[in-house]
Amino acid sequence: MNEENIIKELFRKSDLSYSTEGMEEMVWKKLEIKSIYRKKQQRYAFFGKVGFSFIVILSLLFTMSIRAANSFDLIIAPTIIMFLLMFPLEFILDQKKSTTAQL
Amino acid sequence: MDEIYIDKVLNGEQDAYGYLIRQHKTIAMRTAMSIVKNETEAKDIVQNSFIQAYESLRSFKGESKFSTWLCRIVVNKSFRFIQNKARKINFEQKQLIDNTPYVYNEGLLNLKRQDLNKLLKKGLKLLAPNEALCLQLFYLEEYHLDEIEKITNFSKSNIKVLLFRGRKNLYHHLIKSYNKIK
Numbered sequence: 188m189n190e191e192n193i194i195k196e197l198f199r200k201s202d203l204s205y206s207t208e209g210m211e212e213m214v215w216k217k218l219e220i221k222s223i224y225r226k227k228q229q230r231y232a233f234f235g236k237v238g239f240s241f242i243v244i245l246s247l248l249f250t251m252s253i254r255a256a257n258s259f260d261l262i263i264a265p266t267i268i269m270f271l272l273m274f275p276l277e278f279i280l281d282q283k284k285s286t287t288a289q290l
Numbered sequence: 291m292d293e294i295y296i297d298k299v300l301n302g303e304q305d306a307y308g309y310l311i312r313q314h315k316t317i318a319m320r321t322a323m324s325i326v327k328n329e330t331e332a333k334d335i336v337q338n339s340f341i342q343a344y345e346s347l348r349s350f351k352g353e354s355k356f357s358t359w360l361c362r363i364v365v366n367k368s369f370r371f372i373q374n375k376a377r378k379i380n381f382e383q384k385q386l387i388d389n390t391p392y393v394y395n396e397g398l399l400n401l402k403r404q405d406l407n408k409l410l411k412k413g414l415k416l417l418a419p420n421e422a423l424c425l426q427l428f429y430l431e432e433y434h435l436d437e438i439e440k441i442t443n444f445s446k447s448n449i450k451v452l453l454f455r456g457r458k459n460l461y462h463h464l465i466k467s468y469n470k471i472k
Contacts, residue, residue, distance in 0.1 A: 194457045198429035201406045207315045214340045
């Protein structure tokens, strides 16, 4: 019997297998986590876009108001509003980061 | 049979995918093990491969068997994994080919199945990933060269060389281990 036939015979005689216990459950679990993460990501992306658009509009309004009033007094109020708007955005981004870290 | 379950999954019956996992997890695990050589890592790769297969099931055209397609994903992920880890595993095959004389050892064939499995697992672990992969796909899963070509992306001539080298190396590893336990 040559080497090739011996190897063939050995593989035929064996039933090589490794533990696959809990494989199915883990696949479902990972899929679930992935879908939750994806949904969250979509939600954050939506809020991010809305927030960003809002800031751009506010900036435009701010510029227009300065030009119209031709005064520096109007600068302070919109700036504060803009900063206040930045906080929710930052919160959202932080949440997103922590979710990524968990995964 | 696989096609029926694939259609079910594509039609929204997610649970049907469980059948595909149960049916192909053994071959997927053996494929990953032949490359990464570590059960925990192989398990993780197989799980991720099943997830990828599930997510891109719509792109499966049915031109090959589902198991072939899945194995291709497993092989890609496994090779990427060992590349990323830049593993350096010491393979002894080169010296073995040159130095060890051909000895026919009948005792190997008379081993109990349990002992043979242990010996084979050990032998495959010592082989280079591409050799172990080709041997496993050819002898254990009984795939044709065309299918192995699809799965591994190696050329047919390369697969033949890998099979030849793999056989030699595995045989010598087995003889060595057998003589130790004898």
